[in-house]
Amino acid sequence: MSDVELRELRYLLAVAEEGTLAQAAVRLQVSASPLSRQIRAIEARIGLPVFARRGRRLVLTETGARLLDRAREVLAAADQLAEHVRAERGEPPTRLAVGCVDAAVHTGLLAAGLRSAEQAHPGLRTTVTLGHSPELIDRLRAGELDLALVHTPPPAADPALIRTLVLQDPVALVVPTGHPAAHAPRPDTLDGQAWIVDQRATASIERFRATARDAGFTPDIRYQAADLAVRVSLAAAGLGITMLPARAVPALVPPALPVTVASVPWLPLRIQVYTVTTRRVRRVVAAFTTGVKTPRVPSHKPPRC
Amino acid sequence: MSDVELRELRYLLAVAEEGTLAQAAVRLQVSASPLSRQIRAIEARIGLPVFARRGRRLVLTETGARLLDRAREVLAAADQLAEHVRAERGEPPTRLAVGCVDAAVHTGLLAAGLRSAEQAHPGLRTTVTLGHSPELIDRLRAGELDLALVHTPPPAADPALIRTLVLQDPVALVVPTGHPAAHAPRPDTLDGQAWIVDQRATASIERFRATARDAGFTPDIRYQAADLAVRVSLAAAGLGITMLPARAVPALVPPALPVTVASVPWLPLRIQVYTVTTRRVRRVVAAFTTGVKTPRVPSHKPPRC
């Protein structure tokens, strides 16, 4: 009865926080099968219903929520012990300096990486720097960053840096409600419309122009804003159309916003995010990257329409 | 690094508290071999010396002591969780009413049983009643006790009660310093000397008289006291000789006391303790008895001379 183990508590916690077995399995780096069994075994052993199966989701029951509060305390104490061991060994607190583009924030890539790094190194001290790809690469070269999440990576042949593609997401269009292209974004309805695009990234803007021309419409690029949330806000104000990585939609477009989100599979635009690190990868950095590489949401799930 | 498990912490704690692998192994109900390996593996994994091997004892290093403080917190949180589960199931707190003779206290039998019961049932509520064998048996029959540790058990054929011999200890003599029998307790030096014996246990007193006669001396039974500690105190005051179960010596006879403790292997007197329970044994009671039955100290270790 008292033979609970920390692994079991970690399983419960992951399922409770993720809300679904599959997500929790990704986070725990195990497959869904043992998770399902463990959860059921635990519930049977303690004789309490921890989760209620609602459709395909597992939500905490009231007793389950109270239970998880206690479990969290146990795990917190265990983490404190782990950090105490690190301190006792005379190791300074592990530090991690991450730079990233804001798309990496809103797609959850940053959070996934940080959680993985934190889990591997309890008591981790982290600094996050937002910026654009070129400057982040510069700071990485200068040694100010351990790792960068960028759109435009350094050349693959660069001997000093290692790059890995971690996200290739189709774009989702954010169109003001009532806009001529709101219902059916097609080349003819998009032609000549006002657009809100990223600032400074001239290369990507030219790529966008070319892709649009190939698809059969000409964008009127009227606004440039460095911040993703700002672009969405401008679109919500009716100033023009903007685009997002599909996975950023839930985080950036609340349902109440007066915009329509549309996927445009016929437009071959992909938003890419790379991790870039120096040759000498520390263990924290490795933990971060593995966390980022295991996608939290299947990449082919379409945005809501 | 953070993959510590509660079982490992329990192992560390047991070894730290018992001071020796063998004792900790008994307490944990495992053999010494896996314990040794686990301890070494943990030390290697965290890269810190937790124990210092002094001869055949394992004593905590300074860092080990600090570590154990944290480990205790983790285990305490886990125990709280276990008790929360019990409360959540609507089960009232498990209660255990134990009765025992004082020899069971001073030999550590009571403590061993209670620890085992507490470990199996965190949050256990316990009441301990001291008394003599007959009255404890009566209270057991009356349902006021769940379990009794007694010297003189009910007849083995009794259909209502179950008895198990859990201690058969040779007697150790407590002789005032300077007493004629202090150096060499032999029949001739003991003959006619004043004795301090148990109160009320007339049967055992007669047994003592008979055994002494067979051994070749006649005791002058001058004092009777119900309490073991009182008898030792009277002996320390020089009033006479008394006897103890050998295993009770460390607890009852501090080195500073003006008495000599002597083992008398030629005197075939054994002090026995039985557990007595009703036929219907609850799980707590079972946990208690298994804890009592696994001897904490090898029974054939001679008392210090």
Add this chain to the structure above:
DNA sequence: AACCGTTACGGTCCCCGTAACCATT
């Protein structure tokens, strides 16, 4: 139709107990 939770099956790894060896008292 895709995805998810569950179950069955096979493999692997960790842990434990027995036994032998060596050190300590």
Add this chain to the structure above:
DNA sequence: AATGGTTACGGGGACCGTAACGGTT
């Protein structure tokens, strides 16, 4: 000489992954 810690070896159990089934969206 006996007790205790350590190591070697073999067995058992727990956990995991792959695969197949059924329900949900």
